[in-house]
Amino acid sequence: xxxxxxxxxxxxxxxxxxxxxxxxxxxxxxxxxxxxxxxxxxxxxxxxxxxxxxxxxxxxxxxxxxxxxxxxxxxxxxxxxxxxxxxxxxxxxxxxxxxxxxxxxxxxxxxxxxxxxxxxxxxxxxxxxxxxxxxxxxxxxxxxxxxxxxxxxxxxxxxxxxxxxxxxxxxxxxxxxxxxxxxxxxxxxxxxxxxxxxxxxxxxxxx
Ligand SMILES: N[C@@H](CCC(=O)N[C@@H](CS)C(=O)NCC(=O)O)C(=O)O
Numbered sequence: 774x775x776x777x778x779x780x781x782x783x784x785x786x787x788x789x790x791x792x793x794x795x796x797x798x799x800x801x802x803x804x805x806x807x808x809x810x811x812x813x814x815x816x817x818x819x820x821x822x823x824x825x826x827x828x829x830x831x832x833x834x835x836x837x838x839x840x841x842x843x844x845x846x847x848x849x850x851x852x853x854x855x856x857x858x859x860x861x862x863x864x865x866x867x868x869x870x871x872x873x874x875x876x877x878x879x880x881x882x883x884x885x886x887x888x889x890x891x892x893x894x895x896x897x898x899x900x901x902x903x904x905x906x907x908x909x910x911x912x913x914x915x916x917x918x919x920x921x922x923x924x925x926x927x928x929x930x931x932x933x934x935x936x937x938x939x940x941x942x943x944x945x946x947x948x949x950x951x952x953x954x955x956x957x958x959x960x961x962x963x964x965x966x967x968x969x970x971x972x973x974x975x976x977x978x979x980x
Contacts, residue, residue, distance in 0.1 A: 775799040778818055778826040780806045781972035784877075785825035787930040788840050789968060791923055793960035795848045799827075807977045837927055838873045842866070845923035853923040861917040868909075868916035869924040872931050875902050884941050903943075910947040914954060921958070929955040 777792060777799050779785045783806065792799050804811050804824050811822040819826040819835050826835045827844070834843050845854035855861035878896040882889065891897045909916075916924035933952050935942040942948070955961055 774828075774830060776802050776828040778802045778804050778815070778824055778828075780804050780824045781968045781975065783824055784837060784930075786934070786964070786968055787927040788825040788827070788837060788844075790930065790961050790964045791841060791844055791853070791926040793964050794853060794923070794926065794958070795844060795851045797848055803971075805975075807975065836873070838869050841869055841923050841927055853921070855917055855922060861920070861922070864909075864913070865917035865922050865924050868928050872924075872927045876906065876928070876931055880935050880941050884939070907945055907947055910951045914951070921955075925955060929961075 775792075775797060777785075777788065779789060779801055780803065804815055806822070806824060811819075811824075813822075815822050818828065818833055821835075823835075825837060825840060826833060827840050828834075829843075829847065834840050842854070845851070849856075855865045875896045878894070879899050879902045882894070882896070883899050891901070896902070913919070915921050916928045929952060932942060932948055933955075936944055936948055937952070956965075
């Protein structure tokens, strides 16, 4: 049994997409994080009351990078996790973690106008992150090189949301080409439509 704790229009999107790419059966559990926040008893699943989280055969896994690596390796037949010994594994691991440890906090800091020096924060400077990302996607079609992996569900959704929706990440040809490649994937198209429909059904987001 696989449960996916989720809310639409959130950082859960990448895991939602990954579950569809893997083609596995899962049960979606809606967590209302808006308004007053998630119910207190959700802390038993996710101590910080954040989404996403998953529960697989009674074991809870939290944090997007951990969830991503876990799912892609448990459901290895889908071929979305470069195996130990595969040269693509280094970039696969690096970009899955970089997404949460550097990309996301750097953009949050920028969105909130945080003025800081690199050494004071583990995620470093926006300029360094931006240059690294642009350099990488200018010479690689995907996060792990020339093929789609689970890392792209995370990095891809992060870029889509911050560049296209939030407009914090400036557009660059390499970023636009990357997200266009990802948007061709049927699993992404399914999830993006469903996520939107779920969001529109929320009382707080109805138009
Ligand atoms: N470090 C977490 C962050 C997840 C996160 O920030 N989720 C937000 C939604 S985008 C959330 O659940 N916020 C609800 C809250 O903080 O009350 C992860 O990567 O899984």
